[in-house]
Amino acid sequence: MTYSTIDIFKLLPKTNCKECRTQTCFAFAALIFKGEREISECPYVDKEVTDLFKGTPKRTDSIESDREKFMESLKQRITHTDLESRAIPTGGIYAKNRLTIKIMGKDFSVDATGKLFSDIHVNPWIAVPFLTYVLETKGQAPTGTWVPLRELEGGKDWYRLFGQTCEKPLKQLADNYPALFEDMISLFNGKPVENHYQSDISLVLHPLPRLPMLICYWKPEEELSSELNLFFDRNAEENLNIERIYTLATGLITMFKKIALKHGIATSCPAG
Ligand code: SF4
Structure with a gap:
């Protein structure tokens, strides 16, 4: 049997103790x-x-090619899907043979062959969750109750990694790049909301129409050092599985880092 990085990661303790001389369990899984x-x-x-791993042949292909194969399998599933019938559950619009969904205010479309269209760069970390959402969302409206990732059903296995690879770098960005939240509002349709949990800044983004994300930042x-936490709607997993929620959040953070770098803001984490 061949295991993906995610399959391997699920088998690790996810404590990021570094005893294997690697920063995180996820990085170890990738190696x-x-x-x-x-x-x-x-x-x-x-x-x-x-x-289980004894006698498993060493891989010769890369993570990128694995990801491409997975993308292809999603596109194949799209070719067997009636996209028009997915407009209502996804919160999208079907017109001119394409299903179009807003990702943080930007149009993302897919046609019946699985081809993607967008005015902005189609980052694979966004394309995979986008296609998964088109195929699998149950179309549940958000409940309005915000919870941290660890309180989602599948989040227990992911919250440590999520803290390391999403919340921590985003907090560092917010510390170093004060215009970050203004960019989120002007470039990505972010909506300032009443301050939750006594935070200084509370902002809601819609990475997908039925998958809102609340960002709370304490200056x-x-x-006291700053803090940043991300929250999801209580029924987020009805609309996207936990792995893809993680992938999507990672992709967004990567995008924000690139924007900060363009402005000459040094980030202590690689742009991904
Ligand atoms: S960081 Fe390394 S040693 Fe520690 S639990 Fe994860 S995989 Fe195991």
């Missing part, structure tokens, strides 16, 4: 996927799991 490390190098993995104050 195992590439055949550069062995899962047995994590001291906390059970023998049954390490046995640094005397001895």
